[in-house]
Amino acid sequence: MPVIVWSEQLSVGIESIDEQHKVLIGMINSLNTAMAQGEANMMIGDILMGLAAYTRHHFSYEEQLFEQYEYPNSVGHKRQHYELIEQISALKDQFESDLSGSVGLEIMQFLKNWLTNHILKTDKAYSEYLIAKGVK
Numbered sequence: 001m002p003v004i005v006w007s008e009q010l011s012v013g014i015e016s017i018d019e020q021h022k023v024l025i026g027m028i029n030s031l032n033t034a035m036a037q038g039e040a041n042m043m044i045g046d047i048l049m050g051l052a053a054y055t056r057h058h059f060s061y062e063e064q065l066f067e068q069y070e071y072p073n074s075v076g077h078k079r080q081h082y083e084l085i086e087q088i089s090a091l092k093d094q095f096e097s098d099l100s101g102s103v104g105l106e107i108m109q110f111l112k113n114w115l116t117n118h119i120l121k122t123d124k125a126y127s128e129y130l131i132a133k134g135v136k
Ligand SMILES: [Fe+2]
Pocket: 062, 077, 081, 118, 122, 123
């Protein structure tokens, strides 16, 4: 069962970014499936690593737009990105050293809440500005 389902409610009105958010949501759902099926910790560690890599890619994409269009509220936004990257890598280390796998549920809750809150509050805050600059 997916932990997050993409809906128009999560749209920031910019297609390229919505597509990347859908990929992130897909990866979080795959992680959930792998955990629910009791996949090996190594494999889950690999999925987490892939998620961290794609998250970094997505964040640089947004940050490059902030730069290019001189988005005025980029400082706080970039700080949130930085913190998430740190947290994902900490969770990955924690997961790899936790043989009981009990951190799994915690990771899923964290990723779900973080991503939906970030999209709904922080990302949506740039929509109007970037759309006015012609970003698609
Ligand atoms: Fe963001």
